[in-house]
Amino acid sequence: MKRFALLGPGTFSEEAARYLLDNGKESVELVHHRLISDVFLSTVNGETDYSIIPVENTIEGSVSLHLDWLVHEVNLPIQAEWVFPITMNLIGFKEELPLLPGDSLDEKLRGMTTVASHPTALAQCRQFLRAQMPQADLHETGTTAEGAHFVKDNGPGKGYAAVGTKSAARLHGLDILFEQIQDHNNNFTRFVLVGAEPVHLDKPNxxxxxxxxxxxxxxxxxxxxxxxxxxxxxxxxxxxxxxxxxxxxxxxxxxxxxxxxxxxxxxxxxxxxxxxxxxxxxxxxxxxxxxxxxx
Amino acid sequence: MKRFALLGPGTFSEEAARYLLDNGKESVELVHHRLISDVFLSTVNGETDYSIIPVENTIEGSVSLHLDWLVHEVNLPIQAEWVFPITMNLIGFKEELPLLPGDSLDEKLRGMTTVASHPTALAQCRQFLRAQMPQADLHETGTTAEGAHFVKDNGPGKGYAAVGTKSAARLHGLDILFEQIQDHNNNFTRFVLVGAEPVHLDKPNxxxxxxxxxxxxxxxxxxxxxxxxxxxxxxxxxxxxxxxxxxxxxxxxxxxxxxxxxxxxxxxxxxxxxxxxxxxxxxxxxxxxxxxxxx
The missing domain is CATH 3.30.70.260 (ACT domain)
Structure with a gap:
């Protein structure tokens, strides 16, 4: 059983980790942290075997600061890398939709009042949000997962939605109202796996x-x-x-x-x-x- | 009168902008936006003369996505660049300190319950927070400025503090409880100014x-x-x-x-x-x- 530290839960890091590790030979445990410094340190201190670090194009923390940590603060070799597409979803309460005015989903989206997410995630869905929900207030959160948390906390009936991952929706028992709402389909995040030992995965590379x-x-x-x-x-x-x-x-x-x-x-x-x-x-x-x- | 679009208010972008422009020959107006896409578009659409964009080491959005925008989405030449140190401050209510247990500031900090900021800002102050406020809950916000906003909203008497810029403290009428709490002093953010016309500034370059x-x-x-x-x-x-x-x-x-x-x-x-x-x-x-x- 190997332990992997990562930013999460409900993050792109978690979705990318599940993609990489699900077909792996070893059984795995994901250990979630909220700060990238804690991710690194859990592996340095031996509490986990590997850290999963977004190092390019990420909206989860700052790429250059992650790289700096890898170079200056910790001495863990890179054991794997992979790229994972950034896809954004509109997340909310499906049960709320019948209460909103209009017949089509398009009309109902115009009844929503607030969209919560990380500022960069909101910026990446700008065209969708301007076209479909121009009336909605933007509420900025520290992570996309926290946007979903905010929607869940406020409950149905207020017309709140979040922009984020499918795993954030699952985590908070919310529904995917609209898939793939990002303006561009060619955004990928690059992740590296760092740790003392090599990993063995059943994938072409x-x-x-x-x-x-x-x-x-x-x-x-x-x-x-x-x-x-x-x-x-x-x-x-x-x-x-x-x-x-x-x-x-x-x-x-x-x-x-x-x-x-x-x-x-x-x-x-x-x-x-x-x-x-x-x-x-x-x-x-x-x-x-x-x-x-x-x- | 020139108009400059930037992420703000209360951000590192705002502090960097004031540093660059305060000694300038021209009178300036700062136009704050919450999304980097809106910053760019305000200049593209002619509502502002320049955009101020963090492009390296930033915690305000994703560097690589900002660069991608500059390369793929907008066609505005770079007219200036500058680097600005990232310094973090502990922000809160000074009036609250006498109510907290202990005599010294160090002791009083241990009575604080919550620290709010952008996750990367919290990660950059990890050593300070672990040493001085190990008991405090971390509350993640979309920007450092929003961390200060969160503290202000919750009012004094709860032991809430934020990590962020001095301009965020000023903006929300809060006090600087502790200056320069970042773990490392060698972090700089690089900014570029993009727009149709050259700028004229009284600085060596x-x-x-x-x-x-x-x-x-x-x-x-x-x-x-x-x-x-x-x-x-x-x-x-x-x-x-x-x-x-x-x-x-x-x-x-x-x-x-x-x-x-x-x-x-x-x-x-x-x-x-x-x-x-x-x-x-x-x-x-x-x-x-x-x-x-x-x-």
Whole structure:
């Protein structure tokens, strides 16, 4: 039995975790926390085996702060990554709909008074909300799950609805009034699983390696020199991102995702070459990457 | 009179805006919105002259979604950027302190029952909250400003406090109980100002140019080839970040910040060379960058 710490319950993190782990070989327990610092710390302290961290495109906390924690505060290798689509639902009391004026669902939505959710979730459903519920007050909550909680707490009969996940609706015994209300369908959140041991999952995957490279000094072309080590070996870089080192203003490290496992022939040679150039290299993890297949 | 749209009131965006604009030559009006989509749209629709957008390290919305909006949804050039320190304060009712048990402020803080704020703000003050107020319930709100609003609404006598900006305390007539309660002092939020016209501010600055480069196809070393155009001209790149194009899975563009104005001799030549390689280049703006001097 493995224990996974994550932001939740009722979050995108929970939905993404269930997708990743449901087909896994091991039985799992999800341990929910409300603060990302508590998620990390439960794994650092050995209360859980893994942390599930949204690291890209997330509305659950700040991506760059999550990455900073991973780099500066904890020393847990990445054991897996996956991307999961962000889909938003309008959540409320189905029993309330007959009480609202109008015949169609469209007309009834115009009778709703308040929509509660995380501000970014509301912003992502702007077109839907403007078209279908222009009269509704927006109520901002700290998480999408808390939006559903707010609706539940206020009870039926007031015309309250939330924007959020299906698991938040289930958690609070609410109904999905409208599925997929997000303005764009091409938003994905990227998650990583960090922990001391590798995970074993029954899913097709490609292998990736993530490294941090700190340049010896801030000189023009330093990054170009680092990338040469990969380019001439024809090693493909998937992602590259510069981040402040926090030690000195204007000093940067580079977070680089590589389309190759650490045990490939060429990658260790490339990293050795980069270190020989005077750069610091830290391997954040070499791990399987899972693509969401659709439900 | 210029009009600036931003997330607010009582936000870090508002404090950063006041820092940037207070010494400006022009008289300004701040127009507050609660959703980042409404901030952008007010400038697109001509109701405001500029939008102020947090684009790095922010707890006000999602950085990557803000950048995506700037890239995919609106066509407003960047006219300025600046970084602003993230400092958190404990906000509450000073009149309430004599009612709480204990003599020192430390003892009194242990009598407080609830701390309200944005989840990421609470996570950033974790060490302070664990040490000084381990008994307090955490109440998560959609913004730090709303945390202060929640405290004000519940009135004195209940031992409620919020974590947030000084401007949120002022806005709601609350007091600063404790300054600078964040765990780390090296967190900065980066803001950009977007709009049709250049701004004129009385501050020392360096000039930067931001570009988007879309590679012709995903081949190993493509990025290396692009960076060569800068490296041999000794043009310094400050920041580089790959982002999905959203058109095709696995297709990326690169967001690159360059330490040179667009009207320098070498930069246009480098961009022409990159285009000749088959890349698409879009200039996001060439603008002054202001460093926060401290208050």
């Amino acid at each position: 490609e292998q990736k390696t993530s490294i941090l490279v700190t340049l010896p000094e801030d000189f023009p072309g330093a990054l170009h020199q680092v990338l040469s080590a990969f380019a001439w070996r024809r090693i493909n870089l998937i992602k590259i991102e510069s981040r402040p080192t926090k030690k000195m203003l204007g000093s940067y490290y580079f977070y680089i995702d590589i389309e190759a496992p650490m045990d490939s022939v060429l990658l260790p040679a490339a990293l050795a070459e980069i270190e020989a150039l005077g750069c610091q290299v830290r391997v954040m993890g070499s791990y399987p990457s899972y693509t969401y297949i659709g439900s | 360096e000039q930067k140019t931001s570009i988007l480069v879309t590679l012709p196809e995903d081949f190993p070393g493509a990025l290396h080839q692009v960076l060569s155009a800068f490296a041999w001209r000794r043009i310094n790149l400050i920041k580089i970040e790959s982002r999905p194009t959203k058109k095709m899975l696995g297709s990326y563009y690169f967001y690159i910040d360059i330490e040179a104005p667009m009207d320098s001799v070498l930069l246009p030549a480098a961009l022409a060379e990159i285009e000749a390689l088959g890349c698409q280049v879009r200039v996001m703006g060439s603008y002054p960058s202001y460093t926060y001097i401290g208050s």
